[in-house]
Amino acid sequence: MRKSLIPILTVVAAIFVIWYGAAVALNMAWAKDQATRAGTNPSFTELVANTWSQKKPKLPAPHQVAAEIWKTTGEMVINGRGFSKRSLIYHSWITLSATGIGFLLGAGFGILLAIGIVYNRVMDMSVMPWVIASQTIPILAVAPMIIVVLNAIGISGLLPKAMISMYLSFFPVVVGMVKGLRSPGAMQLDQMKTWSATKGQQFWRLRLPSSMPYLFASLKVAMAASLVGAIVGELPTGAVAGLGARLLAGSYYGQTIQIWSALIMAAALAAVLVALIGLIQRIVLKRMGMA
């Protein structure tokens, strides 16, 4: 742990340096412009201080984003309004619930498709090209249609967003699980045959356990994709809640600080979710004696 701490801190420090530097470079023009209009002649330090504290900067400085995040999370919790519509916790929860449902649907659908592809020759020959084709269509083009179509048949709210999450997250699971379920070698399959095992026994005792490392690798990718799907699902629909809605509202009103705080929140959420899968992976593989 201590060994990894120093490299991590170094990278974080480097990111902050670059970030603050970029904030100076990007926001300087506005700072100078302001000074000219006001007829003042600020020193360089004053200019730099200005670039780090503008209300609508091109690139907000880290501390501005941090302050915004604190204002919309911790501070609101302290004031007992942790779940108000202005709180990032509320918006994160909205996105998280769509992400979670979409992820579960996507993972389940992906695993089922993979089983079909591995065990059914017709599916093996026909399904994969469609699966790949489905991912070549930009999600931004599909998302509004999914939402409109589902709305027309009376489904709205959480489920359409979850469907978009699912659309993005089933793909890595299919690819990973097909590979994983096929990972037992010819010898292991022959061995099962010598015991004259049924297909079910072959699946539960050999193919499925063999696929576990592949499953977890693809679940991590699927989880990240799922979050992206949920956010994208919130963008084109004029959604009023969720991290995507926050991003959209922020961009309407030029609230860059709000955009960045929603972005950071989304990144943190993704990191936590992926780490969670990593933890489950460690526990499962450890119990299986594979780690």
Add this chain to the structure above:
Amino acid sequence: MTDTVISAKDLSLTFQTNDGPVHALKDVSLDIQKGDFISFIGPSGCGKTTFLRCMADLEHPTGGSISVNGVSAQEARKSRAYGYVFQHAGLYPWRTIGGNIRLPLEIMGYDKADQDERVNRVLELVELDGFEKKFPWQLSGGMQQRASIARALAFDADILLMDEPFGALDEIVRDHLNEQLLKLWDRTNKTIGFVTHSIPEAVYLSTKIVVMSPRPGRISDVIESTLPKERPLDIRDTPEFLEIAHRVRDGLRAGHAYDD
């Protein structure tokens, strides 16, 4: 009068490849009696493994017939007539040694108490008692292969088919396992089919040595061993042993086309 356990008659197997047909086996006939220890020896491509796999119904002959325990190879496989040991132990890394041995028993539907009893018995048989709870990676290669033999012995099959089971192990471990295998064969009274590359191994273990030659794969000689059933390792230095080894070598040389 002994019973014939495995009987092959004019067995042929031709693989169709892009380079034309490959005759893995051609007109192979052989009878294996109950309690025999038969070794199959020959250079690569002589069809010895293919022959063993035909007995196990893992390959399907394109000509001739083969019967195992008086029925077709497929029926014999379905009635779980044999245990098969592959070149690599092939233990499941997510199961303990005990769990691996239990695997075929679970598949065959033995009840729990019976499974425990059998696992203990075969672990003892291959001298791995106390390793039941260990995972495969905690064992050496030789111990893993012993565990895989135990797995093949755990259920009631009178035939044990072994495809170069000690091929990947070093000489010293191999000697030890050979010695153990003979004891095991003596105690369990199984019929064993054993594929090997090694002349000393074949001579040391077998009651009958089947010498095979390639292109097309066929039997070039069948040598009955005159060695006693009790075989200490140093029997390999006796003139009798060397005489048989010499015959095997001659058989291999005769069958092998060295002119190409």
